[in-house]
Amino acid sequence: MAGRLTGDVYAGIDARLSEVDARVEARYPGEPSGRQPVHTVYVPAHRYSADLVARWGEQARAVFDACGDALGLDPAVAERVRRKLVTEPIEDLRIDFEDGYGRPGDDAEDEAAVTAGRVLAANPVTPFCGIRFKSFERATRRRGIRTLDLFLSGLLEHGELPAGFVVTLPKVTAVEQVGAAAEVLGHLETAYGLPDGALRFEVQIETAQSIVDGEGRVAVARIVQAAEGRCSGLHYGTYDYSAGLGIAAEHQSMDHPAADFAKAFMQVSAAGTGVRLSDGSTNKLPVGDALVPAWREHLRLVRRSLERGFYQGWDLHPHQLPTRFAATYAFFREGLPAAAARLRDYAAQVDSGVLDEPATARALSGFLLRGLDCGAIDTAEAENLTGLTRARLESYATFRG
Missing domain, CATH: 3.20.20.60 (Phosphoenolpyruvate-binding domains)
Incomplete structure (x- = not known):
């Protein structure tokens, strides 16, 4: 299937926004990796x-x-x-x-x-x-x-x-x-x-x-x-x-x-x-x-x-x-069951009745990582409830697609 816009239009818009893209990426790199003290x-x-x-x-x-x-x-x-x-x-x-x-x-x-x-x-x-x-x-x-x-x-x-x-x-x-x-x-x-x-x-x-x-x-x-x-x-x-x-x-x-x-x-x-x-x-x-x-x-x-x-x-x-x-x-700990279930369903693409998006998965994984870092949640129970390793949680937390 072919649209009506030429490649010049795409290239022109990219060129017009190139400086903006660079500025946004520099100013908004996203949540840093690593632990934050409580x-x-x-x-x-x-x-x-x-x-x-x-x-x-x-x-x-x-x-x-x-x-x-x-x-x-x-x-x-x-x-x-x-x-x-x-x-x-x-x-x-x-x-x-x-x-x-x-x-x-x-x-x-x-x-x-x-x-x-x-x-x-x-x-x-x-x-x-x-x-x-x-x-x-x-x-x-x-x-x-x-x-x-x-x-x-x-x-x-x-x-x-x-x-x-x-x-x-x-x-x-x-x-x-x-x-x-x-x-x-x-x-x-x-x-x-x-x-x-x-x-x-x-x-x-x-x-x-x-x-x-x-x-x-x-x-x-x-x-x-x-x-x-x-x-x-x-x-x-x-x-x-x-x-x-x-x-x-x-x-x-x-x-x-x-x-x-x-x-x-x-x-x-x-x-x-x-x-x-x-x-x-x-x-x-x-x-x-x-x-x-x-x-x-x-x-x-x-x-x-x-x-x-x-x-x-x-x-x-x-x-x-x-x-x-x-x-x-x-x-x-009070938020653990619901957050883990939602992230597990998101990762498995299960229709759970809640439509979560990448930004929500980022928030859910960030919540679990904070709980792990401070000692509120144990690694074994997080993996058991989500089916995800810590490395997978970190990948969701930093995903910016």
């Missing part, structure tokens, strides 16, 4: 030590063993939480030289930066790690850069850059600060003999200017581009962002409408770019008489984030670890 634990630099991960794990296990029954968790979920608190209580550790650290003076921060780097080099015990340095605003820019430089000197004097290393750029008030941060990371790679692109950063979205700039443009999308491929994540900063909008302290929270507004912009701007998202934190700590109420609130907020496509969040206290993993495991 949380980032922020620890002030002056409280960081070689045994921190072990201490947090022990403290989390002790409180969960003593009070965990009050949460009414499914026994299978509770057992997985206990196992996680033994084997990997912290997935992503961020040593904080910003708000949690304060300004003790240049000499003290210089020493702390080098020391923290050396300690991390000798104890790379979490899958992901890094530091948060001070912002690139005028008042703190030089201090932040110097801290990062000195930290890397301590870290690299005895070894290599840890796998999963990422730094955090806070309080962006102009897109140009992101480009400047990318430039600094390039200079540091040269200075320390690191491969190009080895240093990456996540941007904290915690100012109004990070969402909409002074010209009325969507800033968060421009932030991703300004990072020149170095931006690995966008992290919502609950309290700085809320305070900057004038929201009363009592009403600042991860589920405030203003928070949802900002996170919707983050989600749309990051979609397809390979930049991952993280929700923020709750400041209602599960301690003392507030333990169980704060645990229930944390469970609710983590579940809410997961349902909205934010698979990572911040934790600030050891007692938040049990509920982080409990909410995450319950989410993936």
